Amino acid sequence: MQQHPQFTLTILDPTSLLGGEVLAALRHAFPAARRKLFHTSGDGDHLIAEVRGEAMLVPPLGAADELDGSDVVVATATPSPAAAARLLPWLRTNPAVSLVDCTQPGLAPAESLPVLCAPPPGKTERRWFHLADPALWAPGRVLQSLASLDPREVLLTVLLPVSDYGVAGVEELVRQASARLSGRPPDRAKLLPGVLAFDAAPVAAAHREALADQVRALFPDLTAHLTAVQVGIFHGHAAVLAVRTGAGTDAATASSLIRTSPGVRLARRNERPQPSGAVDSDEIVCADVRYEDGWVTVWLVADSVRVGGAQVVVDIVAAVRAS
DSSP, X not given: OOOOTTOEEEEEOTTSHHHHHHHXXXXXXXTTSEEEEEBOSSOOSOEEEEETTEEEEEOBOOSGGGGTTOSEEEEOSOOOHHHHHHHHHHHHTOTTSEEEEOOSSOSSGGGSEEESSOOOTTOOOSOEXXXXXXXXXXXXXXXXHTGGGOEEEEEEEEEEOGGGGHHHHHHHHHHHHHHHHTTOOOOOOSSSXXXXXXXXXXXXXXXXXXXXXXXXHHSTTSEEEEEEEEESOSSXXXXXXXXXXXXXXXXXXXXXXXXXXXXXXXXXXXXXXXXXXXXXOSOEEEEEEXXXXXXXXXXXEEOHHHHTTHHHHHHHHHHXXXX
C-alpha cells in the first residue's frame, strides 16, 4: 500500500501492554508512515519501547503542540490527568485529526464512535473512534455473526483477567499468589480491586454499567444485561453469551453462523477451551453452543489483546486513510 509522505501516526504510550502490540502492527502495516511516540504517564523521564529487537526512545508528552502534524493519534493507555487536559483540547481544535482511543472507559466516549471493528466505507465522517472494552471484543464478534437470527435480547457474563490492569496488575497478582501459597496474608491491593489470587469477585457497579453501556451503544436494537466478574487469572478473556432470537433456529444452524465469522473457531470434539489456552492466539474459540427455548448460548475464550486490539487499530487507520 503506497503511503502519502506526510502521513503521520502518533502513538501514545507504546510501552503499555497494548501499546507494544499496536506499535508493531502499525509499523508492519504502514512502513512508510512517519511515527511520533510519546508517553502520558506524568513521569518526566524518557522511556524505551522495543519492537522486534529495535529500541525506540519515548519522550513524555509535554506541550500539546508536540502533536502538531499528526494525521492519526492512537491512545493505548489512560493518560495522566495533566496529559489528558492538554490532549483533548488539542484534538477538539484540530478536527481533521483522527483519534483511535483504546483506553477505558475512554478519553471522551460521548464524542466518539464506539467500534468493535473498522467502520464500513463512507462511515468515517466521525473522526474519533473508541474501541470497545477488550472483554466485549469476542462476544461482540460472535453476536454480530448471529445477526440473521434476529437477536432481541442478550445476557452476557464476562470474566476479566488482571492483564486489563497492565503489567503492574499481573505483577501484583503474582505477589498475592506467592503470599497465599506461602501461608502469609497478601498485602492490601494497590492497583487491583482486591486480593484476587485463586479467587474471584464481581466488579464495581460503575465498571459493570460502563461495560453494559458499551454493549447498548454497539447493539442499540438489543435489550442487554451484563454481569462482569474479576477473576484471579493473568491473561485471556472468557464469556458466556446468551442471545434470545426472534427467528427459530437450532444449535447446528447457530454453530454454522458462528463458524463463518472471521477469526472464530468452534471447539473440537472433547475440547474444553480455557482462557489460558487462548493466550498468544489470534482465534476466538467457541464451545458448548446450545439452543433452548429461543436462546442461543455459547462459551467463548480469547486473547483480546491479539484478536481485537492491534489489528482493529490497523483496520481503522486504513479506513481513515481510504476515506
